[in-house]
């Protein structure tokens with residue numbers, strides 16, 4: 661991919677553009693090689709101009725907190741875009757409405773809602789992603805998902821056009837939305853319910869405690885590797901894995917968490933290949949034992 665013009669463009673803008681940039685430290689798994697271009701837009705103007713110049717000549721990947729992705733070790737032939745701090749703003753639009761930039765961390769949005777006595781955002785205190793990642797994944801836990809609070813999404817397409825999509829035009833399903841893959845979300849507005857801070861705080865504490873018990877923390881993981889099978893409700897996916905695969909299964913440094921069988925862990929220096937071997941092996945064993953085709957929740961980026 662030719663990038664001379666982008667190198668020139670990089671010298672004339674405030675935002676940072678890096679070349680041959682390591683993605684390993686940009687994701688929770690701590691796995692991955694380099695991307696040809698890493699762009700951190702600090703303004704809408706720079707972002708728009710970049711997209712118009714880039715013209716989809718290579719791949720485009722939009723990165724949030726990197727808590728749901730597994731990057732390949734091979735060179736990513738394109739651009740990884742991660743919104744800069746100017747997209748990290750959050751404010752109250754009305755008594756029960758909030759607008760948040762796409763790079764706002766879910767926990768921060770949850771805290772902001774609490775401080776403003778708006779309920780409905782408590783579940784976000786348990787998800788380590790950003791607003792952008794949550795919109796794409798329809799992330800959720802404890803009976804709530806993004807779809808329950810989103811009012812509208814503001815986005816930019818890869819030609820540089822800005823659009824607003826009302827939530828009624830978005831189809832949210834279990835851990836996915838039909839928002840076009842050719843969109844970068846800039847911000848979203850949310851609707852909650854007026855409540856009181858103490859009730860909200862109690863709910864958050866309850867969720868956090870449950871999370872602490874049910875999921876491992878302080879590990880290099882992408883969270884739930886597979887989705888729970890929709891048409892098979894007898895067992896959760898972690899139970900299917902536990903019953904199909906020995907607990908100490910590993911490939912290189914890629915392990916299954918002893919705390920939660922659907923969390924795969926990079927214990928030290930696992931490579932992309934190790935993690936893929938583990939993923940494929942688990943898929944195969946669950947298919948053999950239960951005749952169920954597991955679907956990935958984490959996104960593989962290559």
Ligand SMILES: Cc1cc2nc3c(=O)[nH]c(=O)nc-3n(C[C@H](O)[C@H](O)[C@H](O)COP(=O)(O)OP(=O)(O)OC[C@H]3O[C@@H](n4cnc5c(N)ncnc54)[C@H](O)[C@@H]3O)c2cc1C
Pocket residue numbers: 688721722723724725726727728729762763786787788789790791792793794795796797798799800801843844845846876881882883884959
């Ligand atoms: C310890 C742990 C616990 C977790 N617990 C939960 C849980 O309880 N519930 C749950 O649902 N998930 C959970 N996850 C998964 C993950 O945190 C969520 O899916 C989260 O919403 C992903 O957000 P992110 O910003 O990290 O997205 P990333 O992982 O960076 O990206 C995920 C997807 O979103 C897209 N994306 C990100 N930002 C934008 C944007 N601005 N515009 C367009 N596309 C964008 C990416 O391109 C990619 O396709 C957990 C993960 C970990 C590591």
